[in-house]
Structure formats: C-alpha cells, structure tokens
Amino acid sequence: AQSVTQLGSHVSVSEGALVLLRCNYSSSVPPYLFWYVQYPNQGLQLLLKYTTGATLVKGINGFEAEFKKSETSFHLTKPSAHMSDAAEYFCAVISDSNYQLIWGAGTKLIIKP
Amino acid sequence: NAGVTQTPKFQVLKTGQSMTLQCAQDMNHNSMYWYRQDPGMGLRLIYYSASEGTTDKGEVPNGYNVSRLNKREFSLRLESAAPSQTSVYFCASTRQGAYEQYFGPGTRLTVT
Numbered sequence: 001a002q003s004v005t006q007l008g009s010h011v012s013v014s015e016g017a018l019v020l021l022r023c024n025y026s027s028s029v030p031p032y033l034f035w036y037v038q039y040p041n042q043g044l045q046l047l048l049k050y051t052t053g054a055t056l057v058k059g060i061n062g063f064e065a066e067f068k069k070s071e072t073s074f075h076l077t078k079p080s081a082h083m084s085d086a087a088e089y090f091c092a093v094i095s096d097s098n099y100q101l102i103w104g105a106g107t108k109l110i111i112k113p
Numbered sequence: 114n115a116g117v118t119q120t121p122k123f124q125v126l127k128t129g130q131s132m133t134l135q136c137a138q139d140m141n142h143n144s145m146y147w148y149r150q151d152p153g154m155g156l157r158l159i160y161y162s163a164s165e166g167t168t169d170k171g172e173v174p175n176g177y178n179v180s181r182l183n184k185r186e187f188s189l190r191l192e193s194a195a196p197s198q199t200s201v202y203f204c205a206s207t208r209q210g211a212y213e214q215y216f217g218p219g220t221r222l223t224v225t
Binding site for chain 1 (some may be wrong): 115117146153154155156157158161171173196203212213217218219222
C-alpha cells in the first residue's frame with residue numbers, strides 16, 4: 001500500500017539553526033507532494049506543493065522542499081528557524097488509485113531559544 | 114471570504130448520543146472531505162464528496178454518515194457515539210482540477 005513516512009515524531013532545533021524535516025513516500029506514478037503546517041489548535045495550512053517541473057519548491061514563511069525521485073524523498077528545510085515556526089508539519093502524497101491525499105503521521109517542530 | 118467553517122468548535126457527548134458536525138465553504142469548491150486526527154496517526158479520511166450529490170467512503174467510515182447538502186455544505190453525523198470517536202475532526206475542500214486541500218479550524222469531540 002502507498003505510504004508516507006516522516007522520520008521523527010519530534011524534531012528540536014535552536015532558534016536560528018537549520019530546520020530539516022524528512023519525508024519519504026511511495027508511489028508508482030510521478031507523485032504530487034505536499035507539506036502542510038498546523039499551528040496549535042488550528043487547522044492545516046498548505047506550506048508548499050510539488051506537481052511537475054522544478055524539483056526545488058519554495059513555500060510560505062521561508063520554507064522550501066526538494067523532490068528527489070531517486071531517493072523517493074521530499075524533505076522540508078528552512079535555513080534559520082524562528083520561534084514562530086513551532087508547529088506540527090505534515091507531508092502528503094496523492095494516492096495512485098483514488099487521487100486522495102495520503103498523510104504522514106506528522107513531525108512536531110520544537111524551537112529552543 | 115471565510116474559507117472553510119466548522120461548527121461546533123468543541124463538543125462533549127455521552128456514549129450512545131448522536132450529533133452532527135457542520136461544515137461549509139464559500140470558495141465554490143467541488144470536493145469536500147471529513148478527516149479525523151488522532152495523536153501520532155496523522156489525518157485519516159472518513160468520507161469525501163467529489164461533487165454535489167456524491168459521497169464515498171474513506172479509510173475509516175464505520176460509525177459515521179455524511180450528507181452533501183449542497184455545493185457549500187457537507188455534514189458528518191455520528192448516530193451512536195463511542196469513546197473511540199473521541200478525536201479532532203477536520204473538514205476540507207478542493208477546487209475542481211486541483212489537489213491541495215483547504216482546511217477548517219476543526220471540531221474537538223470528546224465522548225465519555
């Protein structure tokens with residue numbers, strides 16, 4: 001079955017440090033990939049998406065992600081973490097069969113002052 | 114432009130009670146979705162509606178029913194609530210031809 005794996009349920013970084021959140025997916029067709037962010041007690045908000053074309057995708061709030069087909073990965077990065085980035089981040093891929101989103105379990109990003 | 118709205122924000126039910134969660138979107142989107150979110154499990158799709166007049170089961174439909182009342186509204190009904198249905202419920206919508214989903218603020222449901 002298709003799946004999305006996010007490595008690390010919690011990731012802790014210092015303010016100003018690099019943020020790296022990992023996402024690996026399975027898909028039998030060229031994937032459509034998404035990152036969403038969820039701030040405490042809120043709904044999910046689209047950060048960025050990859051459909052076709054350039055493999056480095058820029059999103060909101062200074063985040064970007066790179067699609068690497070050979071590694072089946074779509075890792076999310078931000079050069080310098082800010083306290084306001086503390087949230088839970090979800091990676092998702094479109095299902096090959098019914099075109100619904102398949103979600104990773106989420107990674108909670110903790111920012112240390 | 115409110116986007117996706119959900120009511121209520123919080124609800125406490127006793128086992129066996131019924132309730133309906135309401136969702137509405139004002140973006141003229143064709144598709145609508147109901148998810149539940151439980152710690153460590155990401156989002157799981159309960160039901161979705163690809164267009165007005167159609168509904169389909171998702172990954173975890175047991176114990177739930179849905180109604181696509183019109184293009185704007187998609188409701189989720191729990192006929193006989195169980196403690197296992199304690200969760201946060203999210204409604205989402207997508208415009209035709211796109212895959213990115215827009216989410217409501219959620220309903221936090223506790224069943225005792």
